[in-house]
Amino acid sequence: MYIFRGGGYATPGQVSPTEIQAHLAKWNAWTNGLLAAxxxxxxxxxxxxxxxxxxxxxxxxxxxxxxxxxxxxxxxTLVVEAASLDDAAALARDCPIFEFDGSVEIRPVLLLPGK
Known part of the structure; x- marks a missing residue:
């Protein structure tokens, strides 16, 4: 599981609406890439x-x-399928949250029996 922290637009007016739209497009592209893979x-x-x-x-x-x-x-939050924490970290490297100084915490999710 990725737990996203920060990475928001700190001060209103600091980021233009055009920049916000471009940033959201990067999020869509990144998550669509994970989905396609x-x-x-x-x-x-x-x-x-x-x-x-x-x-x-x-x-x-x-x-x-x-x-x-x-x-x-x-x-x-976002849940990905990865073979290891290292693989999950590699997938997170291109996350757009880093553009606004955010972070991605990567945690393994406990798989419950029967799920």
Whole structure:
């Protein structure tokens, strides 16, 4: 699973609408390439601006969130088929998130019996 962090448009007006459209076209091309190669299993962006709820502790206290530095906020996830973490890292190298200083965390997904 790829967990995308940051890579957003930090300040309104900092990136032109044309640049945003070009960047989104790169995302589409990258994910379509993964799909065509049979590597894309699932993908889901998160809403922008970031919102959500967090439950914490034994009392399951609910707070508005997420609250982290904007560069650390999760902006989406994507599941790929890869033989190893190294193979998954190689697939992630061309991800457009790096153009806006984002990151891709790569985590193995536990396959449950019968799935």
């Amino acid at each position: 049979g590597k894309l299993a699932a993908a889901q962006p998160l809403e922008h601006p970031p919102s959500g709820k967090t439950l914490r502790g034994r009392d399951r206290v609910v707070t508005d969130g997420p609250y982290a530095e904007s560069k650390d906020l999760v902006s989406g």
